[in-house]
Amino acid sequence: MTSCSQNTRTIVITGGAGFIGSHVVRRFVHRYPHYRIINLDKLTYAGNLENLKDVEKEPNYQFVRGDICELDMLRNLFEKEKVDGVIHLAAESHVDRSIRDPFVFAQTNVLGTLSLLQAAREYWGNNEGPCERRFHHVSTDEVYGALGMGDEAFCETTRYNPHSPYSASKASSDHFVRAYHDTYGLPTVITNCSNNYGPYQFPEKLIPLCIHNICEGLPIPIYGKGENIRDWLHVEDHAAAIDEVFHRGKDGESYNIGGINEWKNIDVVRLLIRYVDECLGRPVGTSDNLITFIKDRAGHDLRYAIDAEKLRLELGWSPVHTFETGLRETVQWYLSHDEWVQHVTSGSYESYYASMYGNS
Ligand code: NAD
Ligand code: DAU
Secondary structure, eight states: OGGGTTSOEEEEEETTTSHHHHHHHHHHHHHOTTEEEEEEEOOOTTOOGGGGTTTTTOTTEEEEEOOTTOHHHHHHHHHHHTOOEEEEOOSOOOHHHHHHOHHHHIIIIIIIHHHHHHHHHHHHHHOOOSSOOEEEEEEEGGGGOOOOTTOOOBOTTSOOOOOSHHHHHHHHHHHHHHHHHHHHOOOEEEEEEOEEESTTOOTTSHHHHHHHHHHHTOOEEEETTSOOEEEEEEHHHHHHHHHHHHHHOOTTOEEEEOOSOEEEHHHHHHHHHHHHHHHTTOOTTTTGGGEEEEOOOTTOOOBOOBOOHHHHHHHOOOOOOOHHHHHHHHHHHHHTOHHHHHHHHHTHHHHHHHHHHOOO
16 A cells, blocks of 8 residues: 555545544545545534535545445446545444434444445456555444453454444444455455544534533533543544554554543543633532433443554554643634534534535
8 A cells, every 4th residue: 555655546535524534534635635535425413514614625625425325326436536445434423323223323334334345346346446445444442342340452353242233333344344355355454443532523422512511501411420431532643543554554454543541431521521611711610510420321331442552563553642631622622613513513504514415
């Protein structure tokens, strides 16, 4: 892959209007001006082109509204644009939604991934290209299931043991990616990453939800006792890892990405309360009484922790953001992007972009 990095290349990034996808699109558009970056996104509730306002006029960027489940549309896109790389992030991504409606998770995460694999296999199988091809599937640490308190962190050989409909759908998509590599020789890589935080995350997820509720003086819902542990990574560190693996990872391999940064949920919430209250000039402890323990999430995984040694040793990646600084900056970003928060919480961006790109 490295030999090709100075050549023109056309890369489809799916889910580029979402949280992580928008950071990956931004990074690739700016760092690789000789690449054509096509953002393929259906614009579900989680996709918002406002996340990419700063790159929308760049000459190497293009947006295509489309559903990854539509195989004929994908076939046409590969043919028309002569696609040589895919970075696949499009997914239904929220565990609580998967508990309420598992079917859309199977549809998008499993069948959508399968359609994308098939389109890549057909086009790359029938057309020689100037560059090596690569299908990079972006997945999650949740496929490994839950760790006990004293257990070793997940490594790439940890047995898959998903518990939620979301993680089951992502595990299934990972298996299809491996199957396309092993059966058809598709040049694939998979990354399995821990919990991300940072700008542009939809405020249904813990960190932006807390920031929003602390600002507004609303209850902060904490599932169970808040003892569950997550390994938090800044989204820009994730985008940098994807960049490394896309360009230099080995075909057929998977790589874990994580922050070596485990926190109990209750401790993350307390930190957020401190930072938001400080930023808003409120006396210390103002928002402590917003903490509200509620019924636990069904099948709530106790702990995730990632061993990212393979990525560090083979590709030299390690995170650059510290959690305290990254979280403070994230709080400041949300406080200074009130309009963005209002648009996504009201859903007004959906009707605006539906009128621009149609309702497909
Ligand atoms: P997100 O929900 O913010 O964004 C998902 C994007 O996918 C949206 O833009 C949405 O419009 C698009 N999309 C959904 N269904 C589609 C379809 N059928 N066709 C085309 N586009 C569609 O998600 P995120 O948090 O940015 O996660 C991105 C990827 O990274 C997902 O695959 C997720 O499983 C994975 N991941 C997320 C995290 C995390 O902490 N958020 C951690 C590890 C891995
Ligand atoms: O580990 C990677 C995964 O991280 C990604 O694959 C998922 O796409 C992403 O959504 C995230 O999943 P989580 O379920 O860990 O993230 P969430 O922000 O929903 O929850 C983080 C923790 O906080 C989890 O233990 C549940 C808890 N929580 C969450 C919400 C939304 C609460 O206590 N209260 C809440 O209101």
